[in-house]
Amino acid sequence: MSVELLREYEEDGAKVTEYTRDGETVSHTVREPIVTVPPAPVEPQPTLVELQTQTLLNTEYLVTMSELSNLKGE
8 A cells, every 4th residue: 555645734834744545544644844034135236327337437536546646746
């Protein structure tokens, strides 16, 4: 005689699985706790405009620093 799945359900925060040998009565029961993991927070990605703005600011900063460095050398 083989063991077959009779039914599955949730009860008191656990997954309950009942098995049968004759197709009608429960031969044994397995209870597994249901563990819920909260999803990891999603960090927003910068938009193309934000990336372009940051690149422009970095370039302007580097040009300004270069010009100041050249002024000190004169």
